[in-house]
Amino acid sequence: MTLNVGVIGTGMIGQDHIRRLTQVLPGARVAAVADIDLDRAKAAADNVPGSRVHQSGLDLVGDESIDAVVVCSWGPAHPEPVLACIEAGKPVFCEKPLATTEEDCDQIVDAEVAVGRRLVTVGFMRRYDAGYQAMKQALSRGEIGAPLIMHSAHRNASVPASVTSEMIVLDTGVHDIDIARWLLDAEVAATAVLKPRRGSRAADDLQDPLILLLEMSSGVLVDIEVLVNSGYGYDIRGEIVGETGTVELAETAAVVIKRDGGFGGRVPADWRERFVRAYDAELQQWIDAASAGTATGPSSWDGYAATAVTNAGVQALHGGARVEVSLRPQPDLYRAAGGTGGKG
Ligand code: NAD
Ligand code: ISE
Numbered sequence: 001m002t003l004n005v006g007v008i009g010t011g012m013i014g015q016d017h018i019r020r021l022t023q024v025l026p027g028a029r030v031a032a033v034a035d036i037d038l039d040r041a042k043a044a045a046d047n048v049p050g051s052r053v054h055q056s057g058l059d060l061v062g063d064e065s066i067d068a069v070v071v072c073s074w075g076p077a078h079p080e081p082v083l084a085c086i087e088a089g090k091p092v093f094c095e096k097p098l099a100t101t102e103e104d105c106d107q108i109v110d111a112e113v114a115v116g117r118r119l120v121t122v123g124f125m126r127r128y129d130a131g132y133q134a135m136k137q138a139l140s141r142g143e144i145g146a147p148l149i150m151h152s153a154h155r156n157a158s159v160p161a162s163v164t165s166e167m168i169v170l171d172t173g174v175h176d177i178d179i180a181r182w183l184l185d186a187e188v189a190a191t192a193v194l195k196p197r198r199g200s201r202a203a204d205d206l207q208d209p210l211i212l213l214l215e216m217s218s219g220v221l222v223d224i225e226v227l228v229n230s231g232y233g234y235d236i237r238g239e240i241v242g243e244t245g246t247v248e249l250a251e252t253a254a255v256v257i258k259r260d261g262g263f264g265g266r267v268p269a270d271w272r273e274r275f276v277r278a279y280d281a282e283l284q285q286w287i288d289a290a291s292a293g294t295a296t297g298p299s300s301w302d303g304y305a306a307t308a309v310t311n312a313g314v315q316a317l318h319g320g321a322r323v324e325v326s327l328r329p330q331p332d333l334y335r336a337a338g339g340t341g342g343k344g
Contacts, residue, residue, distance in 0.1 A: 003291050004031040006066040008057040008081050009073030010044035011035070013095060016272055017070055020283055022048055027287045028068075034060040035073075057081040061088055068290040070283075071095060075171065079104040086111045086119050091290035093283070095123040097174050098303025102311050105304035106328065113331045118295040121286050122303040124178040126236075128281040131249045135240065136183050144242030147184055150222040152176040153237040155230040157269065158201070165207040168226050169193070169313040173212050176224040177313075178298065178306045183240065186218040188309045192322040201229035212313055233267030234274050301334035 005028050007018055014035070021028050034054040035041035045051045054060040057077070061069055061084040068091040071081050079099045085092035086108070098120070099105045112120055126132050139147060154176050163171075181187060194211040202208035209227035216222060239248040252274060253265025268274035282297060289296045305327060312323040 003028040004067045006032040006060040007070045014072035075100045093121045093286045105307045109300045120300045121295045122298040124298040125278040125282045126179045129278040138247040145244035149241040151239045153225040155235040156228040159228045170310045173226045177309045180222045186216040188214045189217045190215040190324045191312045193316040234270045
């Protein structure tokens with residue numbers, strides 16, 4: 001069976017996922033697209049023979065020929081189509097963040113719990129990255145003993161002038177929050193934000209870099225450096241310090257070049273290059289699950305928990321103090337082990 005997929009939001013990652021669904025991965029075809037920028041939707045559809053353009057995301061979800069939906073619009077626009085998919089019983093892959101407010105995430109969790117089966121997968125692609133998976137295996141095999149501290153660095157080469165300090169937490173730091181929860185198998189109990197000296201590439205008023213501190217429920221402390229105008233490339237770093245050793249992400253360059261008395265390798269340009277295999281794996285697993293009418297991987301609960309932390313982080317960014325994170329009780333639906341995204 002070929003899964004008929006509709007894609008909502010045909011910007012940067014929407015186009016990248018359309019390419020992946022159309023040219024790279026078996027089992028699915030892009031049958032329809034929608035974007036509030038109709039010209040952009042039409043341009044995307046032009047590259048996919050046989051695909052239709054819908055006037056809105058809701059029209060696309062309501063199209064009976066669409067089996068499953070990929071949501072790649074801006075964060076605040078995610079809840080509407082995700083809730084419509086749940087109501088229609090259609091599996092939905094939603095790019096991160098699931099929603100930008102805890103209230104919207106709550107509503108999605110409630111709707112999915114009411115249906116009684118998983119339909120939502122959130123695009124926390126780091127969980128599918130070979131490096132992070134090897135870190136998790138090292139931890140679960142006890143190779144470094146109990147984890148004590150995690151260091152994470154998330155550096156973008158540059159961002160558009162429209163990016164705000166809040167978005168650095170909500171949209172960028174959210175990846176590090178999710179991967180910390182997943183690797184350490186614990187929730188975040190409290191967060192604080194430190195504000196280093198601002199880099200000269202940062203636009204006026206942008207707190208770049210910033211450091212998010214997480215206190216995990218297990219007592220592990222996590223420091224997350226987010227720098228969105230590194231200038232030199234897209235650099236993702238991670239290390240966990242345990243009682244008997246450490247585990248650290250390796251450099252991703254396939255080769256090291258030595259010449260003129262020095263050595264070096266390539267730094268990825270952006271997330272599309274750094275996580276290309278992780279995105280392939282996450283969407284392939286999503287296609288396989290959606291074809292069976294269900295969902296695996298990072299869940300609505302994971303989306304909710306991450307957003308609860310980013311919302312506390314934004315409060316800490318403005319208020320300067322440590323902010324406690326209090327989560328609702330976890331519904332049973334999300335307790336079972338769920339493959340790459342499972343927390344159980
Ligand atoms: P983008 O601005 O390039 O594209 C977003 C598109 O969504 C635009 O074409 C816009 O017109 C459209 N859009 C906005 N509201 C809409 C609505 N209500 N209905 C239909 N279309 C709508 O942004 P992007 O970089 O592609 O990011 C899109 C989403 O993907 C964001 O949630 C972002 O956080 C996420 N993202 C994830 C990763 C990752 O590494 N997993 C990387 C990049 C972006
Ligand atoms: C973007 O939306 C992503 O998700 C990228 O992975 C991240 O590195 C970037 O900072 C975000 O804006």
